[in-house]
Amino acid sequence: MKYTRDRTRIVKIGDIEIGGGKTVAVQSMAKTATTDVSGVLGQIERAHNAGCDIFRVSVPDMDSARSLGEIVKNSPIPIVADIHFDYKLALASIEAGVHKLRINPGNIGSPERVKIVANEAMARNIPIRIGVNAGSLPKDIFEKYGKPCADAMVESAEREINILREVGFENIVVSLKSSSPQITLEANLKFSQKYDYPLHIGVTESGFGVQGIVASTVGMTTILSAGIGDTIRVSLTEPPENEVRVAREILRFLGLRKYWVRLVSCPTCARCEVDLPAIAQRVWDNVKYLKNDITVAVMGCVVNGPGEASDADIGVACGKNSGIIFKNGRQISKIRDDEIVSSLLSGIDDLLKGISN
Numbered sequence: 001m002k003y004t005r006d007r008t009r010i011v012k013i014g015d016i017e018i019g020g021g022k023t024v025a026v027q028s029m030a031k032t033a034t035t036d037v038s039g040v041l042g043q044i045e046r047a048h049n050a051g052c053d054i055f056r057v058s059v060p061d062m063d064s065a066r067s068l069g070e071i072v073k074n075s076p077i078p079i080v081a082d083i084h085f086d087y088k089l090a091l092a093s094i095e096a097g098v099h100k101l102r103i104n105p106g107n108i109g110s111p112e113r114v115k116i117v118a119n120e121a122m123a124r125n126i127p128i129r130i131g132v133n134a135g136s137l138p139k140d141i142f143e144k145y146g147k148p149c150a151d152a153m154v155e156s157a158e159r160e161i162n163i164l165r166e167v168g169f170e171n172i173v174v175s176l177k178s179s180s181p182q183i184t185l186e187a188n189l190k191f192s193q194k195y196d197y198p199l200h201i202g203v204t205e206s207g208f209g210v211q212g213i214v215a216s217t218v219g220m221t222t223i224l225s226a227g228i229g230d231t232i233r234v235s236l237t238e239p240p241e242n243e244v245r246v247a248r249e250i251l252r253f254l255g256l257r258k259y260w261v262r263l264v265s266c267p268t269c270a271r272c273e274v275d276l277p278a279i280a281q282r283v284w285d286n287v288k289y290l291k292n293d294i295t296v297a298v299m300g301c302v303v304n305g306p307g308e309a310s311d312a313d314i315g316v317a318c319g320k321n322s323g324i325i326f327k328n329g330r331q332i333s334k335i336r337d338d339e340i341v342s343s344l345l346s347g348i349d350d351l352l353k354g355i356s357n
């Protein structure tokens, strides 16, 4: 049987529900020491403003676990504790009030320890995400397959799932990540043929800049388009808010989330007689955090400009040192080029207040 995102189990992470066809949630992760509470909270705030739904922090030691209470208390979004090896860190994180654990039970020692963590998580309805990474497969599984591959990743996930099932824990989310988009896709497809646990997806270690964005977009798009993926994280060597912006654009362009302003702007050419890149940048800087599903067009000339501008909720078709503003498909004014940005912004403001002209 194949489980798509409509048919995965619903799992609750704080006040966010994932799985069962719920909205695909966007995650990111802190990139500073967890003991730097104000630094982490600053990253959370910027990520949240950019559209992040769930935020993860690493818990490498007990000092980090002790910092979690303050982070959880002041975070506007649910917090996930990322733990390796030490079950006491998991217990301390649960005690601090985190909303989800990312921990592989096979890493934390004896069945008794797994049971203690699972019981505490169960008592507070905290899910556990099992994270399989192609780069850190168990030695015996790696040797069986001879290389990181989809089957090895699924077998590794199964092993971890069975450890939790043996202690009666089913509140599970799974991720299968690789730096190869093809292997990541294949692993997620194979896994979702067999299990209905919600899947957190991502292409890990994507890099930065254009290459990182393209690797993430290609990898995520193929998986999401196959109907798989209940939460996503774009992993970039960049600040969390940049990861979130890429994630939200992927979801928006796939029609999986309907919010955030879409800015349509032309690439410019010899017909353009205004400083269009500067105009588009100033408009974007003012609208990029607006959580409204509207389209704004900034076009360089009257050849293609009027069509795009009138298709958008609001737009401008520029001319020689001037611009024609369109709103809801109608031309409403002709203005000087130094008035374009302010005119568009006040028009957007009116649109959001429901004023049509």
Ligand code: SF4
Pocket: 266, 267, 268, 269, 270, 271, 272, 299, 300, 301, 302, 303, 304, 305
């Ligand atoms: Fe060139 Fe006009 Fe097209 Fe912009 S809209 S790329 S200026 S033809």
